[in-house]
Amino acid sequence: MFRHQKELQFEIKVDRPDPQLAKQVQEVLGGQFGEMTVMMQYLFQGFNCRGEEKYKDMLMDIGTEEIGHVEMLCAMISQLLDGASPDDQAKAAQDPATAAIMGGINPQHLLVSGLGGMPTNSNGVPWNGAYIVASGNLLADMRSNLHAESQGRLQVARLYHMTRDEGVRAAFRKMLARDRYHQYQWMAAIEELEQRNGVVVPASFPxxxxxxxxxxxxxxxxxxxxxxxxxxxxxxxxxxxxxxxxxxxADPVPLGNIPNPEIPASSLHHDLD
Amino acid sequence: MFRHQKELQFEIKVDRPDPQLAKQVQEVLGGQFGEMTVMMQYLFQGFNCRGEEKYKDMLMDIGTEEIGHVEMLCAMISQLLDGASPDDQAKAAQDPATAAIMGGINPQHLLVSGLGGMPTNSNGVPWNGAYIVASGNLLADMRSNLHAESQGRLQVARLYHMTRDEGVRAAFRKMLARDRYHQYQWMAAIEELEQRNGVVVPASFPxxxxxxxxxxxxxxxxxxxxxxxxxxxxxxxxxxxxxxxxxxxADPVPLGNIPNPEIPASSLHHDLD
Amino acid sequence: MFRHQKELQFEIKVDRPDPQLAKQVQEVLGGQFGEMTVMMQYLFQGFNCRGEEKYKDMLMDIGTEEIGHVEMLCAMISQLLDGASPDDQAKAAQDPATAAIMGGINPQHLLVSGLGGMPTNSNGVPWNGAYIVASGNLLADMRSNLHAESQGRLQVARLYHMTRDEGVRAAFRKMLARDRYHQYQWMAAIEELEQRNGVVVPASFPxxxxxxxxxxxxxxxxxxxxxxxxxxxxxxxxxxxxxxxxxxxADPVPLGNIPNPEIPASSLHHDLD
Amino acid sequence: MFRHQKELQFEIKVDRPDPQLAKQVQEVLGGQFGEMTVMMQYLFQGFNCRGEEKYKDMLMDIGTEEIGHVEMLCAMISQLLDGASPDDQAKAAQDPATAAIMGGINPQHLLVSGLGGMPTNSNGVPWNGAYIVASGNLLADMRSNLHAESQGRLQVARLYHMTRDEGVRAAFRKMLARDRYHQYQWMAAIEELEQRNGVVVPASFPxxxxxxxxxxxxxxxxxxxxxxxxxxxxxxxxxxxxxxxxxxxADPVPLGNIPNPEIPASSLHHDLD
Amino acid sequence: MFRHQKELQFEIKVDRPDPQLAKQVQEVLGGQFGEMTVMMQYLFQGFNCRGEEKYKDMLMDIGTEEIGHVEMLCAMISQLLDGASPDDQAKAAQDPATAAIMGGINPQHLLVSGLGGMPTNSNGVPWNGAYIVASGNLLADMRSNLHAESQGRLQVARLYHMTRDEGVRAAFRKMLARDRYHQYQWMAAIEELEQRNGVVVPASFPxxxxxxxxxxxxxxxxxxxxxxxxxxxxxxxxxxxxxxxxxxxADPVPLGNIPNPEIPASSLHHDLD
Amino acid sequence: MFRHQKELQFEIKVDRPDPQLAKQVQEVLGGQFGEMTVMMQYLFQGFNCRGEEKYKDMLMDIGTEEIGHVEMLCAMISQLLDGASPDDQAKAAQDPATAAIMGGINPQHLLVSGLGGMPTNSNGVPWNGAYIVASGNLLADMRSNLHAESQGRLQVARLYHMTRDEGVRAAFRKMLARDRYHQYQWMAAIEELEQRNGVVVPASFPxxxxxxxxxxxxxxxxxxxxxxxxxxxxxxxxxxxxxxxxxxxADPVPLGNIPNPEIPASSLHHDLD
Ligand SMILES: [Ca+2]
Ligand SMILES: [Ca+2]
Ligand SMILES: [Ca+2]
Ligand SMILES: [Ca+2]
Ligand SMILES: [Ca+2]
Ligand SMILES: [Ca+2]
Structure with missing residues (x-):
């Protein structure tokens, strides 16, 4: 069972609205390697964990932290979208520089969410359950987790250069540090598991x-x-x-046969006869 | 540019048809961690690789091998589907044991593909470009590759127990050995890259x-x-x-504020006034 | 920020494994109207809520409860899948009745999740961000919530008849009661909002x-x-x-014109000339 | 069986082309709450309706009307895209103001549809069968319909402010009025059904x-x-x-147990031993 | 604008319920080449047709017919699902033969649609806007239409052998005949267009x-x-x-260069330096 | 089994970077009718081909060529994205004309792929296995192939006008010529097959x-x-x-009945009683 506390894990205070940046930030909220992905991945791994209390507790600790990261990014996107109503945009259109930033808005941030974060990536593609994995094999899954945190930190690092907003950057620095810790964390878990079972997954197929x-x-x-x-x-x-x-x-040759499949029954209507 | 050779990389010769197994094998052909995924992931990483000829060549070597793995699994599925026409099934329905195997067929193997492999998983969900990643950061991507091969070998190991067909099992043993090599391969590449750049991705955000x-x-x-x-x-x-x-x-407290977002302009039609 | 408590909100203790039921239960976990949908819908509505502390708190209360419902359903599915390894299945195949239940397993419960719940529906289709909405208009969203709880309770009621397992049924009765409360809850919120703004959404377009x-x-x-x-x-x-x-x-006639669109420039290559 | 009449239900005559607006209008054509959604939702509810001739006829009346709404939006989008060929765009690029409008075009409106409406939303995500529901329970479905019309009218109201084109606005006013009627309609149907069966869905699980x-x-x-x-x-x-x-x-405590799932058979290759 | 007539285009009267067949029939209702696809494809082509009244009228004639085909298949699926409630299934489970047919039910036909047709294929994957095309080039689109009717008739022909139900078969014979006509129709249109513009699409790029x-x-x-x-x-x-x-x-050699892409700026965090 | 040669099939050398064009080119790489589609479609048709060595070889020849087309488009996109790092973009923003081209970048080309091609279309929607078909009926599939090449050449022809870059145009001319050949090729195959089996698919349902x-x-x-x-x-x-x-x-009347479906058992919870 879960509980919620009203404060955010870290401070989110952007310097100024920027709808184009809000669109880009969606990648690390609802994209393939965004916070929704790590949240759902760690929660499902934790929920499904069998017989390893230490790992299960650890997965629940971090999965629970990640729900709060989704919360922080929604707060950031809301602030970046402040003042992006159609009327504000019409006014902004007077000034070419502001107009460009306003014009880069994701149309769904206006039409669908009314200036809030969405479970979609930076191109508006909805988040998808096939982004995550919880396989029941701890080493396989910890490697998935390390890969996700590596791709995730890479994307935040790139995003860092796409804005000069110091408030946004301060929040990203928090995320970069946490993603760094999470890489350490999965490396440490991998090290433990490899010492126990060897480096090949699954160990039980030697x-x-x-x-x-x-x-x-x-x-x-x-x-x-x-x-x-x-x-x-x-x-x-x-x-x-x-x-x-x-x-x-250096010069490999095939070891197999040339496939020679049968002609099926005529009720398959292949018209090969 | 690519070329094709008619022989398969390894021999595929199943002992007997088994439409239910054909359905299950789709997972390692067109599922999240199937051969289509590693094929497309390595090819895109290779196509996009900049300035590292050694890694690019290696990615193209293995990406090209994986196209042949998709080919082998299609050959296997075709053989497993032999004799699964509606009429054969009607006949099979006489014998309860065979009927169960026949009845477990994926309906699309009859209706859509006419007894051939499909770019879908074991539940018929189409393969999706969001299964793969090619990020331009080698260490991030090699970790993705290691995770994919770990999940992939795990699935083949599980599949191994779902059949007693010695022909199928022999092919799976080849795949298990190759997936083992591929895990070694990505571990070795990761080791090289971590020695060069440190263990955190991206290194350029220290x-x-x-x-x-x-x-x-x-x-x-x-x-x-x-x-x-x-x-x-x-x-x-x-x-x-x-x-x-x-x-x-042990007892963490939030470091951030309680979010307090603004009421937007009335043209957003929030009805909050 | 969120916290997790190890106990489940309600007791989950199934009488016996039933992989076919596990497959069906996925609908109310990861389907269009499953617990993942209400969890993500209420959390996004809460995260994005502007200027209505009472509603925001209420959304966060229930959104947080729903994370725990995802947790409970994963626990139920894990129990229903106990003893469904390939070897157990081979043994079960001896007894026709058990064989049918075993044979109805979702192949991904074996191959992908290793006997755990997944973010997919009863046919294995991954959960999708487009299942949810958080529009920034409270009345519109409360109506979405009432509709989701109505469809959700309907599905659990149907599922109730698909098993005789008293442990499962006891858990479903808890869910049916909670879904009933949640219908009341959204009705009450709708009543308040309609009294304030009228019954048409959005009120600000009168x-x-x-x-x-x-x-x-x-x-x-x-x-x-x-x-x-x-x-x-x-x-x-x-x-x-x-x-x-x-x-x-009773006998309506069209009020519009017959559309007569222009022929575009030849660079559109329509070949209409 | 259906028949088609060449006139549109309402007049569609935009004042001037606006490819950026055409992109935004896609949301209410092929988005989660667009006309395709209500069209398919009402038609499937009508096709599947059992034993309630009054409701079935009503569903078919409105479902048939909605096909015509898809038709009207395609006509509007075609007009908004007039003169948006690559050559026209090159010319337009001389004037910065026009250039911005032209540059905001959905690339698929040029490349894929050749200046026509598409079954996709404002970000180009294809329409999806999982947007709709027809459950066989009238009250559940009427609540779905009311929610869809509420979200739909909200989106059109927002869109209304994103253009000054009087022709477009006149068409939107027709849609806003119809969406208002449709909200009344579902409220009335809900009132009838709640009087008959009570307010909780399904009533047959009391x-x-x-x-x-x-x-x-x-x-x-x-x-x-x-x-x-x-x-x-x-x-x-x-x-x-x-x-x-x-x-x-105010201070709830969990009523359930701590889950303690079994270790599965080794053929699941969990490596937990 | 459209109108609806209560009679079906052709008689639908199945001999007996068959939930497994209902699942399979979904392929030709909501699959890649099902009736929803041709319906939406012809309607969008007709709605978007510019300057060719003869073709536009023809597209609207057949698009309108296809809405009625979706209607017929929903009627067929409803009949095939009659008597497939959980309780009926429990009874059926006594007789092994009936049990198999009952057990092959799509779980969503019970849980989600309450015994009605759904906008999904035979594996439950939702219909998708990316199944269709309306390109604005008539010859390109007529070829798409011929291909869709060819795949569609092939699937119905295969389905024909999957049942002995004479009522279902009679309806399929109607569909097979109509799909045959539709193949003739698109061939005839293609012949006209090729005579006018030549055989290569687009003709305007000679x-x-x-x-x-x-x-x-x-x-x-x-x-x-x-x-x-x-x-x-x-x-x-x-x-x-x-x-x-x-x-x-016979022995082709590449005509291009070896790609040699640049190293990007360090803000891309590729770690290639 | 496949092999790779380092040279591209044709020369790819763009005159200058253009991130907006890179976004548009994604349509013919990873869109519904892009190179990934024809590559996977021909490969699956070839892998699954039964008993027609001539066609199988031909399908493998062209399928193998298409892998190289995906490779060429990735090379083109990489070149078009050169110099599109956030810092370059900041510099470019000084000059309004360049700024527009830079601003039109797909955010995932920065954040996700680090300036490389992706398996997605021009709006960022991931490529999908449901874009392709391999049915086991040669005539049906050759018609699918002709349609795909027709839509594909149409899109490249349109794209041709969206740039003045002579390097890009030279590559497109190669693609236009190859797509023309591929149209001829499928027409020729269709002619052969129609002469053998007649024009209706499937011939075996006369x-x-x-x-x-x-x-x-x-x-x-x-x-x-x-x-x-x-x-x-x-x-x-x-x-x-x-x-x-x-x-x-000219004046058709329905030939069928008015559907009159039964009321299901109460365990379906339809509340129709
Ligand atoms: Ca803990
Ligand atoms: Ca090499
Ligand atoms: Ca509270
Ligand atoms: Ca009527
Ligand atoms: Ca006519
Ligand atoms: Ca050859």
């Missing part, structure tokens, strides 16, 4: 269960001409878990 | 650029009751890059 | 602002043959706000 | 069927700090159907 | 406007090994419009 | 199998007032396959 195919797990197939890819750590030395040595297949 | 907010990057906010989460590596010791020590905020 | 078109607001156009529709309250008497009397246009 | 949970139907859970929500009609007095009195739980 | 690239319009690039593709009409002889002769490039 | 409904295959239903549609080839003469003569039903 190399030897791959039987005759085990050797395929060490080969690099050079299928794009050029051998620049030979220089990476993935092409030489041993696998991180020491189970084998990498092989660079 | 802690000191966060100014007054830097301390937020080391705090765990305990927002779900209970302190089980205190026991993890994320709660004690130093950040992986040695820039600070973790703090466990 | 009849007289419609100028010459005002009369169109009282006419029923009988465009489907037959006059059964003449018998309703919408066809006789006065409008609820007393601004006019209804007119039943 | 309070007493909720058994031991009935008392939950009268409690307000104050889960967001602050008690401003205590002042509403939902917190004091009796439920609208007189079945009980409201209780304001 | 070969000579392609300047130096014209020769590329006659070359087949053999990029998949093997030369079986040499035997087709596309590889030998002249182009249908006589503007050139086909060339089979 | 007129006589439609039994009593055969006559419906020659009737035009005039359901939109006016008889302009009488003048087309579809209204007079014989069907293209000579199986019957067209009939123009």
């Amino acid at each position: 190399p030897e269960a791959e039987l005759e195919s085990q050797t395929e797990a060490y080969k690099f197939w050079n299928l794009s001409e050029g051998q620049e890819s030979k220089e990476g750590l993935w092409a030489t030395g041993s696998a991180p878990d020491g189970t084998g040595d990498f092989v660079y297949e | 802690p000191e650029a966060e100014l007054e907010s830097q301390t937020e990057a080391y705090k765990f906010w305990n927002l779900s009751e209970g302190q089980e989460s205190k026991e993890g590596l994320w709660a004690t010791g130093s950040a992986p890059d040695g820039t600070g020590d973790f703090v466990y905020e | 009849p007289e602002a419609e100028l010459e078109s005002q009369t169109e607001a009282y006419k029923f156009w009988n465009l489907s043959e037959g006059q059964e529709s003449k018998e309703g309250l919408w066809a006789t008497g006065s409008a609820p706000d007393g601004t006019g009397d209804f007119v039943y246009e | 309070p007493e069927a909720e058994l031991e949970s009935q008392t939950e139907a009268y409690k307000f859970w104050n889960l967001s700090e602050g008690q401003e929500s205590k002042e509403g009609l939902w917190a004091t007095g009796s439920a609208p159907d007189g079945t009980g009195d409201f209780v304001y739980e | 070969p000579e406007a392609e300047l130096e690239s014209q020769t590329e319009a006659y070359k087949f690039w053999n990029l998949s090994e093997g030369q079986e593709s040499k035997e087709g009409l596309w590889a030998t002889g002249s182009a249908p419009d006589g503007t050139g002769d086909f060339v089979y490039e | 007129p006589e199998a439609e039994l009593e409904s055969q006559t419906e295959a020659y009737k035009f239903w005039n359901l939109s007032e006016g008889q302009e549609s009488k003048e087309g080839l579809w209204a007079t003469g014989s069907a293209p396959d000579g199986t019957g003569d067209f009939v123009y039903e």
Whole structure:
């Protein structure tokens, strides 16, 4: 069960309205790697967590924090949209510079939300349940979490340069610091889990269960001409878990057959007869 | 530019038709973490790669391999659907065991694709461009790739137990081995990049650029009751890059204000007056 | 800012696993009118609420409650999926009755979530930001809320008959009672708001602002043959706000022109020349 | 079966082209609450209506009217897009004011539709079947209809201020008047149905069927700090159907257990062992 | 403006309920090539048609007919769902054969629509505006229409074998005949338009406007090994419009450069430095 | 299995950056009829092709070519986005003309892709598996292919006028020529298949199998007032396959019944009693 406290986690106070920026900020609210994504991802992982109280509690701690991040971004977008009514816009249109900022507004911020944040990205595409994952395998999921926080911090860093508003920037600095912590957090969790189970997901399907195919797990197939890819750590030395040595297949050939599917029954109406 | 060779990368030869399994296999063809996803993700990362020939070549090598994995899964699904025409099904309905397998068919495998693979997941939801990312930041993207291969191998491992068909299992073992290699590959690339740039994405927004907010990057906010989460590596010791020590905020309080947004102009028709 | 408490709002204890029911329950978790929808709808309405502290607080109270309802349904689905691993299923296949229940499993509950709830509906379609609305007009939004709770309770009532599991039914009775309260709640809020602003949304665009078109607001156009529709309250008497009397246009004729659009410039390549 | 008449229901004659407005008008054509939504919603409710000839006829009357509204908006958008070919735009680019209007064009209005309306919203997101509902319960559906007409009229009212084009405004006044009528219409239908069945949906799951949970139907859970929500009609007095009195739980505690899900079989590859 | 007549275009009278078939029929109602698609496609093409009264009238004739086809399929699905309430299903579960048919029900036909047709396909994926096109170029659009009717008739033909219900089959025979006529109709329109403008879309971008690239319009690039593709009409002889002769490039080489994109500014946070 | 060659199929060298054009070019990369669509459509048709080696090889040849077209468009978009970092944009904002081009950037080209192409259309809507079809019926699919190439060439032709960049135009001329060839190619394939099987899809459901409904295959239903549609080839003469003569039903009447669906069991909670 959840409870809500009226104060925001961090201060949100923008210097001045900027509807174009409000549109851009939607990416980190309702985009593929926005706050809605990490909120829902951590909550579902926490809700579904089985038998690992430490991780479950940690997921619930951070999932609960992220609900508050959605709240903060809605507060920011509302402030950025202040004074963006059609009439204000008509007035603003007198001054070309302001007009450009006003004209860059997301039309749905006027028509649909009446100057509030929306569960959509910077192009207005609705947030989607397929953005998230909660697989029941902790290491797989922590890697998903690290990737999401990496993409998320990258986007906030880019957004940081798209405004000179010091109030907005101060809020972004808070988010950048939190996203940095969250990267640390998932790295630490990954380190623990890799020490316990090894680095390959899932550990419960070990190399030897791959039987005759085990050797395929060490080969690099050079299928794009050029051998620049030979220089990476993935092409030489041993696998991180020491189970084998990498092989660079400079000139790979297919190992399979040419498919030769059957003609189906005529009730499929393929007209192949 | 690309070229195609008629042989499959690995042999695909299922022992017997199984339309229900064909439906399930769609998850690893056209689902969130299926072969279409890794194919398109690596190709877009490769196409968009700037100034890092070694990584670009490697991305193109593996992206090109993944097109062939989509091809293999289509071959597998076609074979699993052999003999699943409506008339065959009517005959099968005599035998309850076969009837169950036949009845579990995805209706679109009959109606839409005429017994072929589709760009959809195991519930028939179409593949979506929002499954992938190519951000222009290599470390962020390699972490996305590692997460995708981890989820992908996990799903194939689960699928492995959903059939006793030795032909299918042999193909899955090949996929499990390749997905294992691909996890090694992205780990190796991540290791290289972290050595070069540090572990936080993006490196070009360093802690000191966060100014007054830097301390937020080391705090765990305990927002779900209970302190089980205190026991993890994320709660004690130093950040992986040695820039600070973790703090466990056992009883955190909000640092922000209560939002108090303005009433907009009446042309927004909020009826708040 | 939010906090989480480990106990569920209400007890969830199903009598026995039932993967087919787990699939069906997804509708009221991640479907168009599921708990994710009301949770996100009330939270966004609350976050975006301007200048009406009483309503904002109420929206935050109920939005916060609904996060806990998502949590409860995830707990229920996890329990319904217990013992649905592929191996358990193979065993179950011996007994036809159990086999049917097992066979009705959503394949993603095995492959993707590893026996946990998902942000999708009963057919596996991902939850979507376009399910919700927060318009900035309280009366419009309270009507949306009443409609969502009406559809939601209807679906739970139907689901109630799809199981004989007394544990599940007990939880549904809690949800039915809460959905009943929530219908009362939105009705009460609507009553207050209609008393303040009148029954038409938005009040700030009053009849007289419609100028010459005002009369169109009282006419029923009988465009489907037959006059059964003449018998309703919408066809006789006065409008609820007393601004006019209804007119039943038994034999309506169009009032507009035949459209006659221009041929565009040839650079549109219409080939109409 | 349907028939078409060439005249539009109401006159559509815009004063001058305005591609930016054409983009915005898409919201009320193909958005969440646009004319396509009410058209498809009323038609599906009418097609599926069982045993209530009066309501079925009424739904078909209005559903058929709404097809004509889609037609009118397409005519309006075509006129607003006149003269927006790339060459016209190049010419317009000389005059900064016109350039801004031209530059605000939806690129798909040029590339995809060749200057015609599209089944998409103001951000180009395609219309979606999940925007509508036809549940088979008349009261639930009439509430959906009232909510849709409320949101719809709100959006048209907002759009009204985004243009000074008198031709467009005259058409919007017709739509505002019709949307007003349609709000009256659904209110009247709701009144009839509530008198017949009571105010709670569905009536056929009455309070007493909720058994031991009935008392939950009268409690307000104050889960967001602050008690401003205590002042509403939902917190004091009796439920609208007189079945009980409201209780304001100022300091609510959870009534459920802490979830404790089982570890699944190892074939789920959770790596929890 | 449209009008509705209560009779269906053709008789719909199924012999007996069959919820599994109802699920499958959804494909031709709300799938990619279902009746909703052709209905919306022809209506949008007709609404947007400029300057070709004959074609516009024809599009409106058939678009209006298709609304009635959606109506017929809803009627069919309602009949197929009769007697599929949870209680009926519990009874049916006694008889294994009936149980299978009942168990194959789309859960949303119970939970969401209350035994009515839905705007979704046979897997429950909602209909989508991106299924249709109205481009403003008549030949391009007539080809889209011919393709849609070809896929549509193919699906109905397949569906025909999935039932032995004579009532359903009689209705399908009507649909098959109409889809046959519609294929003739679009072929006839295509023939007219090709005679007027030539066979290439758009005619207003003629070969000579392609300047130096014209020769590329006659070359087949053999990029998949093997030369079986040499035997087709596309590889030998002249182009249908006589503007050139086909060339089979048995061993094609790339004509372009190796891409070498610039490193962006550091504010993009690519970490490539 | 596939291989990649580093050179592009054709030269891509734009004269100067133009972020607004980059946004528009996304339509022909990731839109409904963009290169991703034809690539995936031909590959799936090829992968699933049964028993027609000539067509399968041809589909693989062209499908493989189209992967390279996606590659070329990504290269073009990257070049058009050069110098579009936030800082560059700030500088550009000094000059109004450049500012307009810069301001028209898709925000995701900055935030999400870091100046690279994306699997989305010109409005940012993600590419979707439902854009494509591979039905197992060659004639149906070749018609789909001809329609896709017709819409695709139309869009490129329109795009051609939206820029004066000679480098971009040269690349578009290559694409226009290839799209012209691909139209020829599908026409040739269609001609072959129609000669073999007749013009109606599917041929294996011949007129006589439609039994009593055969006559419906020659009737035009005039359901939109006016008889302009009488003048087309579809209204007079014989069907293209000579199986019957067209009939123009100037004043058609419905042939079906008025639907009269049953009231369902009360457990559906329709409240109709
Ligand atoms: Ca290489
Ligand atoms: Ca905690
Ligand atoms: Ca009527
Ligand atoms: Ca409160
Ligand atoms: Ca070849
Ligand atoms: Ca006509």
